[in-house]
Every structure is written in C-alpha cells, then in structure tokens.
Amino acid sequence: MSDKIVSKVPALNGTVTIPSDKSISHRSAMFASLTKGIVEVENFSTGADCLSTLNIIKNLGCKVEFLNNQNIRIDARNAYKNLNYNLDCGNSGTSMRLFSGILAPRELEARLYGDESLSQRPMKRIITPLELMGAKIKHNHYKAPLLIQGRELFPIDYKSPLASAQVKSCILLAGLNTYGETRVSEPYVSRDHTEKMLKYLGADIEVSGNTVKIRKSELEPKNISVCGDISSAAFFLAAGAVVPNSEIILKNVGLNPTRTGIIDVLKQMGANIEILDKTEICNEEVGDIKISSSSLNGIAIEGEIIPRLIDELPVIAVIATQAQGKTIVKDAGDLRNKESDRIKCLVAELQKLGVVIEETQDGFVIEGKQTINGGVEVECYHDHRLAMSLYVAGLISQEPIKIKEFQWVDISFPEFEKLMESLKV
Numbered sequence: 375m376s377d378k379i380v381s382k383v384p385a386l387n388g389t390v391t392i393p394s395d396k397s398i399s400h401r402s403a404m405f406a407s408l409t410k411g412i413v414e415v416e417n418f419s420t421g422a423d424c425l426s427t428l429n430i431i432k433n434l435g436c437k438v439e440f441l442n443n444q445n446i447r448i449d450a451r452n453a454y455k456n457l458n459y460n461l462d463c464g465n466s467g468t469s470m471r472l473f474s475g476i477l478a479p480r481e482l483e484a485r486l487y488g489d490e491s492l493s494q495r496p497m498k499r500i501i502t503p504l505e506l507m508g509a510k511i512k513h514n515h516y517k518a519p520l521l522i523q524g525r526e527l528f529p530i531d532y533k534s535p536l537a538s539a540q541v542k543s544c545i546l547l548a549g550l551n552t553y554g555e556t557r558v559s560e561p562y563v564s565r566d567h568t569e570k571m572l573k574y575l576g577a578d579i580e581v582s583g584n585t586v587k588i589r590k591s592e593l594e595p596k597n598i599s600v601c602g603d604i605s606s607a608a609f610f611l612a613a614g615a616v617v618p619n620s621e622i623i624l625k626n627v628g629l630n631p632t633r634t635g636i637i638d639v640l641k642q643m644g645a646n647i648e649i650l651d652k653t654e655i656c657n658e659e660v661g662d663i664k665i666s667s668s669s670l671n672g673i674a675i676e677g678e679i680i681p682r683l684i685d686e687l688p689v690i691a692v693i694a695t696q697a698q699g700k701t702i703v704k705d706a707g708d709l710r711n712k713e714s715d716r717i718k719c720l721v722a723e724l725q726k727l728g729v730v731i732e733e734t735q736d737g738f739v740i741e742g743k744q745t746i747n748g749g750v751e752v753e754c755y756h757d758h759r760l761a762m763s764l765y766v767a768g769l770i771s772q773e774p775i776k777i778k779e780f781q782w783v784d785i786s787f788p789e790f791e792k793l794m795e796s797l798k799v
C-alpha cells in the first residue's frame with residue numbers, strides 16, 4: 375500500500391506529453407480481436423484497466439506481443455475458437471460492459487467477473503438491451519459475475535434511458551455480429567470512440583444526431599494509433615488553472631468533441647486556455663493545450679455537457695473551490711455508479727480538507743474562493759480519479775495532505791506522479 379503526501383507548490387511550469395487514452399485503448403484491443411487478422415496498436419495505455427482488456431483478448435485466443443513499452447501487435451487469427459471462457463475484468467467497467475456485447479451473439483459460454491468494486495456496479499443497463507436482442511445472461515441480481523450463454527441475436531431499436539458510452543457500445547458491438555439493423559439512441563451524445571473506430575475499421579455504421587445504426591460487418595485489420603487521454607490531461611489542466619504562477623503545455627491530447635466538456639467549462643470559468651496544433655489520428659481529433667493560472671468564476675454545469683465531462687467532475691470540484699462564486703453541478707447522478715460513489719466520497723474527502731461542499735442527489739454545490747486547510751489524511755476509496763483529484767487539492771492546501779492507497783492511480787495513469795513532479799519548480 376502506498377500512501378502519498380502532497381504539499382503546496384508555488385508554481386507548475388513545463389511541458390508534458392499526456393499518455394494514452396483509456397477508452398480508445400480498450401476499444402483498439404477489443405476491435406483488433408474481432409478482425410481475424412494482425413493489428414499493431416501504437417501508444418496503448420499502460421494502465422491496469424487496459425491491461426485487463428489485453429489479458430481478456432489473450433484468453434480469447436489472440437497473441438499479444440509488446441513491440442516496446444507502448445506499442446503492441448495483436449494477432450487475432452485464432453480468436454474466439456473455444457466454447458468456454460472465464461474472463462477477469464479486474465476493476466474495469468468498460469471491459470465488462472463492452473465484452474458482454476461482443477460475446478453475447480457468439481456460440482460460446484463466457485463468465486465475466488471483476489474485483490470487489492466492479493462486482494458492485496450496475497449491469498442491468500446492458501443486460502436489459504441484450505436480453506431484448508435475445509441474449510441469455512445469468513447474473514447476480516444484475517451484478518457481476520455475468521455468465522453469458524452466447525447465441526444468435528436479433529436487431530433492436532433501443533432508446534437508452536442513459537447517456538452512457540458503455541451501454542451504447544455494448545449494443546453496437548452486439549449489433550456488429552447480428553443480421554439486420556441495430557439502432558441505439560441516447561438522451562445526449564456520450565463519447566463516440568466506438569463509432570469512430572468501427573467506421574475506421576470498415577464497419578457498416580451510421581450516426582445521425584443522437585442515434586447510431588449498425589449492421590453485421592467484418593472489421594479490417596488496420597493499424598491503430600491512440601492519442602493522449604483528455605481525462606488524464608484534466609488533472610494537469612486543473613492544476614495549471616489553480617496553482618498560482620503556472621503555465622503548462624500538454625501535448626498529444628485527444629480533443630474528440632464528445633470528451634472536451636472540461637475545456638468548455640474551463641473557458642466558461644475564465645481560464646487562460648488555448649488549443650495549439652490540432653490534427654487528426656484514426657478519425658480522432660488531437661492537439662496540444664496550453665493553460666496558465668488566472669482568476670476563475672463559478673458556473674452551473676448540467677444537461678448535455680455532463681456526459682462530455684463525466685470523469686472530470688471530481689477534479690472540477692477542486693477547481694471550483696478557487697473560483698469566485700458558487701459552482702453547481704446537476705444531472706450527474708450516474709457519478710454514484712463509477713469506481714466509487716463519486717458524489718458521496720468526493721464530498722466526504724473534500725470536507726475533511728476543510729472545503730465547504732454540499733452533496734445533492736445528482737451532483738454537488740461548492741462555494742467559491744475557499745482556503746483548503748489540509749493537514750489531514752484522506753481516502754481515495756480505490757478510485758483512481760478521486761486519488762488524482764485529491765492530489766490536485768493537495769497542491770493548493772495550506773498544510774500537506776496524506777492520500778491513502780494512492781497506488782490506485784495505476785488503474786488509468788501510472789505515469790501521473792512522475793509527470794506532475796516534472797512540472798514542480
């Protein structure tokens with residue numbers, strides 16, 4: 375167990391290259407496993423969640439070779455040949471929910487299980503639409519482990535009650551292997567990496583507004599390059615915005631518009647933020663971001679922007695403590711279903727640091743211009759994003775803070791501390 379002590383810093387300055395996007399890395403390995411060919415993935419995530427996905431595709435019959443630390447070759451010519459699989463998803467909701475969609479329409483039996491946290495997370499959101507397609511899934515009161523008894527499925531036109539990329543992707547992946555046209559609509563557009571990568575690999579997929587249609591398709595084995603993760607960049611954007619006298623350049627950040635809610639929020643709060651050198655890699659927008667500290671104002675965050683910044687809300691709470699005026703977050707009830715109950719746990723830990731924050735059923739309200747006292751121990755509840763958000767709070771606390779079990783950052787961002795240290799002046 376590694377506890378971390380974080381102290382106030384006078385400034386953060388420099389340039390960091392943001393490591394690989396977790397959502398896109400998961401999809402690169404999953405979709406490569408479906409190509410029946412050989413795919414090289416450049417800049418695959420080193421986080422534990424994506425390694426869970428790599429282990430799963432190995433168990434499904436892919437050969438995975440590391441060409442170096444971050445580049446991998448996936449040989450999928452012998453994948454999905456067995457009739458029985460037992461697959462460990464670790465802490466990763468994306469692995470469990472997307473593989474359910476991949477496995478349900480195949481003639482095989484697969485058991486998907488995970489760690490204590492994943493075993494508590496809701497799976498009804500994917501079991502219901504898969505069952506409507508004719509899938510057979512045994513579950514523990516709609517939680518993991520899931521036993522998928524694969525069979526031929528039927529297309530559906532599903533109106534998802536949630537704006538969730540994991541739900542949408544699960545249905546699209548089931549539809550990819552189902553005759554006829556499968557459709558999914560969602561109340562607001564959630565991250566669309568599945569749609570973009572499936573299109574890149576040649577799938578018959580079409581997006582119009584909040585609806586995606588897919589037909590049974592074979593995927594072409596094309597090499598994939600993964601950009602940096604804006605959800606990892608968010609901790610640096612937050613630190614650059616709130617630590618006085620800072621200027622940080624973040625290189626190679628994914629700028630897919632379904633993920634850039636954090637940039638919109640920072641701009642609206644009055645941050646000095648600039649996008650440099652925008653380009654496109656494998657259908658995904660990428661660029662560098664420059665941020666420097668400035669005075670900020672509190673805002674209301676609700677509605678369509680929520681899925682575009684869902685993973686950034688804990689660190690947005692830390693930014694909001696330094697803004698002038700209240701910040702109100704609404705419509706984010708699904709935060710309670712993440713790696714931890716991110717509303718309850720965030721509020722509890724920020725309150726320990728002396729922050730005035732009020733928990734609401736679907737978000738929180740933070741008073742602005744606060745002093746973060748620190749001088750205490752805080753918990754991250756086995757949640758990587760809470761650990762990194764608390765670290766950013768530590769950078770502006772009056773007294774150092776101790777974050778217990780900080781190793782949970784390795785789930786998405788093992789390089790986090792080294793990169794943050796490199797900016798300390």
Ligand code: S3P
Nearest residue numbers: 397468537538539540541684685
């Ligand atoms: C993800 C989708 C989001 C996000 C998660 C990764 C994905 O979850 O919070 O970290 O890769 O599809 P939901 O689909 O549950 O909102």
